[in-house]
Each structure stands twice: as structure tokens, then as C-alpha cells.
Amino acid sequence: MQHIYPAVAIILSTLSGLFPFSLYDLFILVASLYLIVLILFLIFRKTSFKKFLYSLIRFVTMLVVWFYFAWGISYFREDFYAKSDLKETTFDAENLKKFVIRFVADANEAYVDFDVMDRAGVRQDLEESYHALHEKLGIDYPNGKRRAKPMLFESLYSKMGVSGYFGPFFNEIHVNNYSLDTTYPFTLAHEMAHQFGIAHESEANLYAFIVCMQSEDERIRYSAYLLTLLYLVNDAAEFLPEEVDSLTSAIRPEIIADLRRNREHWLAVRNRSLSEVQDKAYDAYLKTNKVSSGRENYSEVVGLLISSYDTFIKK
Structure with a gap:
């Protein structure tokens, strides 16, 4: 299984890389129109229910097979601990408190004031970091090509609060251009x-943090601290309710301002109904693929960081 995906990734990413637009988004549009036509044919009696059901089952089956062959098999690969040979540190209140204190101090030190950066340069920088760390992280390299593509339906995704997604059918990376430069890296x-086959959101967050910290660009390093800090604050609020205020009071005001600016930036375009539907749909999708915690899996990066911070982050 671990040898299948890299080969598939090379083929699909090379193919999709020939096009400047998203094949995934285009495919979703065509697939949606096809389903609508099927339903209309049934409603207006242009086809029998039996033929409709057959066409629907055939289409869904092809979709599922394609998904798992193209990328979905990544959900069944070895987890981070198995690939890195690291021992998992117990996630408890004491270890969490110690780590939050340390992480906040490091985040404060990493703070840098900036508004604009070369996004093409960011991609190249991250590519070099993945190359340098791929053996240590247990991933195949080059594993195809990584071209960040714009979203065809960016306005819709912005309303849902989606900052980025991976298109599995054609091995495509998408990042919302509405994102602020402080969070883009x-x-x-x-x-x-x-794209490297890291399916679980918690592990993708961990790899992103480690790779950003490898960069010589202080803005990229700060971006990693900025967004990861949110997960630590959420965990502190849940597991250290009596101490969360004192722990978070140590965060420097400039970082709080950046977090607030990012939140207000997305709330300005958010459609609550669309956002809630997207959240529930993605939660169900993750649970279907054996990620039992669903969307909460994003926050589980904290436990991974507690176990791996000393190994991967040199201070």
C-alpha cells in the first residue's frame, strides 16, 4: 500500500499540473450536474426508477473506487508514531500545562510584524523544507508535483470558512486566496x-508546523506558531479551565491582535448556514474514513506536538 500511492501521485499530479485551473473543482461541477440530470430524468419520467438507481449506484461506486485508489488509501497507512519511531507522551493536564507555557514563550519569541509576502516564494521555501525533512518525517519525495491552485468557487468556500483543501481525484492542492499572508504559509x-499522503488532519497540522519551523524565513515560522496556538488555547480551555486565563495572559498582545484580525477577516464573509453544513458534512466524511474524532482531529495535533517538539524543533 505504501508503494502504490507515490506512483499514483506522480501520475495524477503530473497530469493535473498541465492545467492552471482546478480539475477537481471542474469534476465536482460536472458530477453535480450529472446527478441533477439523473434526478430530473426520473422526475419527468424520462427514465425508470430501476435505471435511475442503477446509474446512481454505478456512478457512486466509480467515485468511491477512484477516491480510495487515488488518495483515500492514505487513511490506512502507518500513523506518525509508527513512521517516526517516537514514543507517545502521555496527554494529561500536567504535561499540557507545561507545554502550553513553553509553546507560548516560543510563539512570543517568534512574533514578527508583516502584512505581505511573496506566496510563490513561500511555496518554494516549503518545498525545500519538505525535501530536507522527508526521510525524518517518513514520507516519499518528490511524490509528484505540488502546484497550489486557485479555487474555482472561491467565494463559496470563503463563505464556508474553508482556507484550503486537497483534491484527491487529481492530486491537487488548493489554497484560498482570501487567506491573510500571516496564515497562508x-x-x-x-x-x-x-499531497504527501498524510491523511489525518492532526498529522497534517504537525507536518505543517515542523516544515514551517525548518524555514529560514521568520514569517513562515511565525505563521506556524500563530495558527497552532489556537489548538493549544482550545485544549487549555477544555482540560485546564481554572488555569486557562493565566496561561493565555502570557501571549503577547500583538499575537492576540493577529488572531483577532484573522477571525474578523473570515467572519466578514462567513455564511453561517453554509459553514455549519460544511462542518457537519466534513465531520461525517472523516468519521466514515475511521477518524473517530471527526473534525476534532485537527486539535489532536497538540498531543503529537507534546510528543515530538523536542525531537523536531531545535531551540
């Missing part, structure tokens, strides 16, 4: 991790 690194 980490988001791109996360989607690149998916």
Missing part, C-alpha cells in the same frame, strides 16, 4: 502534507 504546508 501554514495553510499551504498543511495541504502539501495531504
Whole structure:
């Protein structure tokens, strides 16, 4: 299984790389129109229910087979601990508190004030980091080509709060151009991790953090701390409710301002109904693929960081 995906990734990413637009988004549009036509044919009695059902089952079956062959098999690969030979550190209140204190201090030190950066340069920087770390991270390299493509339906995805996604059918990376430059590097690194066959969101977050920290660009390193800090704060609020205020009070005001600016940036275009539907649909998708925690899997990066921070992050 571990040898199948790299070969598939090379073929699909090379093919899709010939096009400047998203084949995945185009495919979703065509597939949606096909389903609508099937339903209309049934409603207006242009086809029998038996033929409709046959066509629907055949289409869904082809879709599922294609998904798992093209990328979905990544959900059944070895997890981070098996690939890295690291021992998992117990996730408890004491270890979490110690790590939050340390992480906040490191984030404060990493802070840098910036608004604009060369996004093409960011992609190249992250590519070099993945190359340098691929053996240590247990991933195949080059594993195809990684070209960050614009979303065909960017306005719709922005309303749903989607900053990026990986298109499995054609092995394509997508990052929302609406994203702020302060968050763009980490988001791109996360989607690149998916392209390397890292399916679980927690592990994609971990790989993104490690790779960003490998960069010589202080803005890329800060981007990793900025977004990862949110997961630590959420865990502190859940597992250390009586101490969360004192722990988060140590975060420097400039970082709080950046987090607030990012939140307000996305809320300005958010459609609550669309966002909630997307959240529920993606939660169901993850659980279907044996990610029992669903969308909460994103936050499980904290446990991975507690176990691996000393190994991968040199201070």
C-alpha cells in the first residue's frame, strides 16, 4: 500500500499540473450536474426508477473506487508514531500545562510584524523544507508535483470558512486566496502534507508546523506558531479551565491582535448556514474514513506536538 500511492501521485499530479485551473473543482461541477440530470430524468419520467438507481449506484461506486485508489488509501497507512519511531507522551493536564507555557514563550519569541509576502516564494521555501525533512518525517519525495491552485468557487468556500483543501481525484492542492499572508504559509504546508499522503488532519497540522519551523524565513515560522496556538488555547480551555486565563495572559498582545484580525477577516464573509453544513458534512466524511474524532482531529495535533517538539524543533 505504501508503494502504490507515490506512483499514483506522480501520475495524477503530473497530469493535473498541465492545467492552471482546478480539475477537481471542474469534476465536482460536472458530477453535480450529472446527478441533477439523473434526478430530473426520473422526475419527468424520462427514465425508470430501476435505471435511475442503477446509474446512481454505478456512478457512486466509480467515485468511491477512484477516491480510495487515488488518495483515500492514505487513511490506512502507518500513523506518525509508527513512521517516526517516537514514543507517545502521555496527554494529561500536567504535561499540557507545561507545554502550553513553553509553546507560548516560543510563539512570543517568534512574533514578527508583516502584512505581505511573496506566496510563490513561500511555496518554494516549503518545498525545500519538505525535501530536507522527508526521510525524518517518513514520507516519499518528490511524490509528484505540488502546484497550489486557485479555487474555482472561491467565494463559496470563503463563505464556508474553508482556507484550503486537497483534491484527491487529481492530486491537487488548493489554497484560498482570501487567506491573510500571516496564515497562508501554514495553510499551504498543511495541504502539501495531504499531497504527501498524510491523511489525518492532526498529522497534517504537525507536518505543517515542523516544515514551517525548518524555514529560514521568520514569517513562515511565525505563521506556524500563530495558527497552532489556537489548538493549544482550545485544549487549555477544555482540560485546564481554572488555569486557562493565566496561561493565555502570557501571549503577547500583538499575537492576540493577529488572531483577532484573522477571525474578523473570515467572519466578514462567513455564511453561517453554509459553514455549519460544511462542518457537519466534513465531520461525517472523516468519521466514515475511521477518524473517530471527526473534525476534532485537527486539535489532536497538540498531543503529537507534546510528543515530538523536542525531537523536531531545535531551540
